[in-house]
Amino acid sequence: MAQLQTDEGHAAGAVANGGLAVHIHDVxxxxxxxxxxxxxxxxxxxxxxxxSLTVVIGPNGSGKSTLLRVIAxxxxxxxxxxTIGPAPDAEExxxxxxxxxxxFQQPRLLxxxxxxxxxxxxxxxxxxxxxxxxxxxxxxxxxVGISDAARLRPAELSGGMAxxxxxxxxxxxxxxVLLLDEPFSALDALTREAFDTELQRLWLSxxxxxxxxxHSVSEAVRLADAVVVLTARPGSVARRVPIELPRxxxxxxxxxxxxxxxxxxxxSVHPPELAAWTPGP
Amino acid sequence: MDAxxxxxxxxxxxxxxxFVAAWKILTxxxxxxxxxxxxxxxxxxxxxRAIGSGILWQHLxxxxxxxxxxxxxxxxxxxxxxxALGKSVVIERVxxxxxxxxxxxxxxxxxxxxxxxxxxxxxxxxxxxALIVFFPIAIATMVGIRSADPRLxxxxxxxxxxxxxVTARLEIxxxxxxxxxxxxxxxxxxxxxxxxxxWVSASTGLGVLINIxxxxxxxxxxxxxxxxxxxxxxxxFYGLVVQVERRLIxxx
Numbered sequence: 065m066a067q068l069q070t071d072e073g074h075a076a077g078a079v080a081n082g083g084l085a086v087h088i089h090d091v092x093x094x095x096x097x098x099x100x101x102x103x104x105x106x107x108x109x110x111x112x113x114x115x116s117l118t119v120v121i122g123p124n125g126s127g128k129s130t131l132l133r134v135i136a137x138x139x140x141x142x143x144x145x146x147t148i149g150p151a152p153d154a155e156e157x158x159x160x161x162x163x164x165x166x167x168f169q170q171p172r173l174l175x176x177x178x179x180x181x182x183x184x185x186x187x188x189x190x191x192x193x194x195x196x197x198x199x200x201x202x203x204x205x206x207x208v209g210i211s212d213a214a215r216l217r218p219a220e221l222s223g224g225m226a227x228x229x230x231x232x233x234x235x236x237x238x239x240x241v242l243l244l245d246e247p248f249s250a251l252d253a254l255t256r257e258a259f260d261t262e263l264q265r266l267w268l269s270x271x272x273x274x275x276x277x278x279h280s281v282s283e284a285v286r287l288a289d290a291v292v293v294l295t296a297r298p299g300s301v302a303r304r305v306p307i308e309l310p311r312x313x314x315x316x317x318x319x320x321x322x323x324x325x326x327x328x329x330x331x332s333v334h335p336p337e338l339a340a341w342t343p344g345p
Numbered sequence: 346m347d348a349x350x351x352x353x354x355x356x357x358x359x360x361x362x363x364f365v366a367a368w369k370i371l372t373x374x375x376x377x378x379x380x381x382x383x384x385x386x387x388x389x390x391x392x393x394r395a396i397g398s399g400i401l402w403q404h405l406x407x408x409x410x411x412x413x414x415x416x417x418x419x420x421x422x423x424x425x426x427x428x429a430l431g432k433s434v435v436i437e438r439v440x441x442x443x444x445x446x447x448x449x450x451x452x453x454x455x456x457x458x459x460x461x462x463x464x465x466x467x468x469x470x471x472x473x474x475a476l477i478v479f480f481p482i483a484i485a486t487m488v489g490i491r492s493a494d495p496r497l498x499x500x501x502x503x504x505x506x507x508x509x510x511v512t513a514r515l516e517i518x519x520x521x522x523x524x525x526x527x528x529x530x531x532x533x534x535x536x537x538x539x540x541x542x543x544w545v546s547a548s549t550g551l552g553v554l555i556n557i558x559x560x561x562x563x564x565x566x567x568x569x570x571x572x573x574x575x576x577x578x579x580x581x582f583y584g585l586v587v588q589v590e591r592r593l594i595x596x597x
Contacts (some may be wrong), residue, residue, distance in 0.1 A: 138499060160504060168500065172497055172499075174497065
């Protein structure tokens, strides 16, 4: 099985914190809809510590992806404010903000480029010299375990490989804030667990701020410093559950109580017509 | 499975042979006189004489130097304008009525005007060719530019791509198959444009050769020689465009 590889040996705390804090304050986002506007997020507030790993979970349509877009500066909120950085000189993100990297739910690879060329894209857009691009893209591909696929085109990849290529593209510029929207949804359960472990190791070795969206409660507990449960649309933070389990956590992390707490929070925020819905594995 | 080049050649030659045979049989069975429908062997013989005397080359060359620069000029301008039309709704609103109007006026009616404006030389004939190829290529480019996947646009925006980078990295590559559709139409129109421009003002060219063969001479076999030469030019350039397209566009 391919593995996410880390750069070197590590011990939690020994690595410099290279992340930036993210503050989300009373953010409201709405979209034009056939009748009036559809409010995706309403008065959503959240503080994410620099170098922490936050997992966002919530029912469908609770604005999880919208929240990531606002943090990435791709959407400007109707009201409220998002800032990135330490208090005095925190700045609002803008589209293409070099402080933020995002991996979308779909890999969004350019079909006419090879995997390597796709991963190099953020660097070539920024005018990084070729030799350095090649080297850094190769390193990013090693990290996500698809070096073998470097010269393939997206059409030749499986869903999971394409997702990993998208992840490598987000990793290649090593941004202080990394946003992942269901990064492993195309992987089977076993591979996914292995990747969660490797992602955790990668994060431990680098300590960037990582915000990850998922539907999986067990994945949330395995990875997070804090699990943020969003309400149904319009989304806002229903609960913030700190996960203070020792790291590195394995696949068999025993946290039945936390699991139960998050599931209960999810059940409580579900719209009534979806009451029968049970959260994923 | 893709047919090999040998197999494709055999198919083409067979189809040509059947066509020529049917043509020959038609002339023999109906007894049509030569000045109405000459038999293929008569046309071939007239063609050899036209080649031998150098007259065919002279006129073929005259047409080629209209078709090639005209297609290149019209094509490059059309792609540039098409990109602008595709990227800006304002530009499209302002320009498209004029572009459509210019296309709606028959080229045969515009050619004399260009002839007056630019003198009866090569320049005005190249412009006629450029004008006739412009429309299909510009519209194809505009449609292609707009067809770029909005999710890929957002991805590039998240990476801080400038509008120019979005055009170069996403819009043009994803528009290429559509642009080449326009180029295929345009390259065959280029030959038509060349003949039209020659009928308005020229002393050499395959269009002129048809007129020479027609007026007074009733040299119908020579007309057919010119027609076949025009068809070959059209096929050759069309094939060239298809080859370039194959090189540039990866099978998805």
